[in-house]
Amino acid sequence: xxxxxxxxxxxxxxxxxxxxxxxxxxxxxxxxxxxxxxxxxxxxxxxxxxxxxxxxxxxxxxxxxxxxxxxxxxxxxxxxxxxxxxxxxxxxxxxxxxxxxxxxxxx
Numbered sequence: 001x002x003x004x005x006x007x008x009x010x011x012x013x014x015x016x017x018x019x020x021x022x023x024x025x026x027x028x029x030x031x032x033x034x035x036x037x038x039x040x041x042x043x044x045x046x047x048x049x050x051x052x053x054x055x056x057x058x059x060x061x062x063x064x065x066x067x068x069x070x071x072x073x074x075x076x077x078x079x080x081x082x083x084x085x086x087x088x089x090x091x092x093x094x095x096x097x098x099x100x101x102x103x104x105x106x107x
Contacts (some may be wrong), residue, residue, distance in 0.1 A: 063079065
């Protein structure tokens with residue numbers, strides 16, 4: 001359940017045990033762990049973006065070829081959810097791009 005906290009800017013996950021930094025979550029990379037490859041988090045964000053874009057494309061196709069209004073409506077609702085998720089991932093990617101610049105501030 002702690003994975004639900006990924007993407008929340010510097011907050012403490014309520015599910016995280018203890019009272020130390022183990023519950024602190026970074027907006028870009030998720031939970032900080034020693035030895036993590038920073039490029040791995042970058043690649044994961046872009047893989048997630050790519051998967052969302054593919055799902056969005058399929059959803060839009062389902063709307064165009066829907067046989068009835070109910071099927072088209074379900075595809076439209078799914079499209080709205082996918083667009084929200086894509087917006088969140090793109091925001092995290094922009095934050096990661098800023099963080100990768102030399103001299104970038106860390107909040």
